[in-house]
Amino acid sequence: MSVTERKQRERAERERLIVATARDLAERRGWDAVTTRRLAERIEYSQPVLYSHFRGKREIIGAVALQGATEMAAEIRAATEAAGDPRARVTALARAYLDFAARNPAVYDALFQLDGGLAYAREDTPAPLKDAFAALLETLGEVAGDGVDKGLFTEVFWSSLHGLATLSRTGRLLPELAKARVELLVDRLAVL
Amino acid sequence: MSVTERKQRERAERERLIVATARDLAERRGWDAVTTRRLAERIEYSQPVLYSHFRGKREIIGAVALQGATEMAAEIRAATEAAGDPRARVTALARAYLDFAARNPAVYDALFQLDGGLAYAREDTPAPLKDAFAALLETLGEVAGDGVDKGLFTEVFWSSLHGLATLSRTGRLLPELAKARVELLVDRLAVL
DNA sequence: TCGAATGTCTAGCAGTGCTAGGATTCGGCC
């Protein structure tokens, strides 16, 4: 059985290589540059190998998205736990979120802009996505205010962050106001 | 000269036909279905004709975006002018914005999601885009609050609306909370 | 040692955005 196990390990390793390569390529040159041919060449296998791991390009995007969700959740938790009072936590959350989006634009796109074939806001939503939302809710639930559903508040706050992240990255907002926008958002939305 | 004029008219008419057809196709079957071949077939000309009007597919998207911006600005102004007090105006604006995004998803994508080769938030930004932002600012500037720059506030409010529009349309937010999200956003962000 | 199963690759399909170059039609001039 040890041969089979080794093969499974190698297969899993190759799958990680595919996801990592796709992510790297997308981050360096954009998702348009992530073609099945280029990806196959980089991992030094032929195209059909990709399809023995994933149903298609969409699923590869989905895999990158899940990886990104896990990292994002971790970074957000790390940032909020380091802060003292609720206000500092919310500010830290907002900064960590926008930071992640700015530093990993391709991963962010895989998560929230592109179609990775993943289910969101449902029962069968993959665990990493649920957990990322939970990471937001843990901190934002604290400042939802009386009588306001924590989930509802988190959705609204998250939407605002998402809007800031996407519009600013595509040059649709004034760059010099970035910091002021975050402060204004936190001041107004959070009940402290 | 009248022959030349007629030709120019016909050319302009054909250009309108291209934009209208692209928009219709995108709205019915998504932007992926808007291929140069299909578009050429629909307008009953060959592909190269498209390139005598536009540099490429990107510019066609841009043309649809500009058309959409004009309509959006008009709808927002119509909605806000019909409302009485500032609070009603802001709510009407939010509803009108999200309504437009929901009713014209392809146009909304052309405007804020896809690359139409347009400049945003700059001096050389096309007039329709500037005017759409102005339409938002006219109403939102009223409720920015003391000491808060109206442009800054408009950017933040707009980003929130954009986040709601995109995340809800791609199924990333709970559909049943749509109304509550708008109310919460207006309540918190606007200074009344 | 041989047949079967597994793994991988070559080659190809239908589709994409875009364009070079040839055919055709048209307007103005003699």
Place this chain on the structure above:
DNA sequence: GGCCGAATCCTAGCACTGCTAGACATTCGA
């Protein structure tokens, strides 16, 4: 009216895309 140059348009094709059928090699169990 007949001709020529220019404007207009189309055919055909390029290099690319995601994806897959079928051939080929390799490895495994009997």
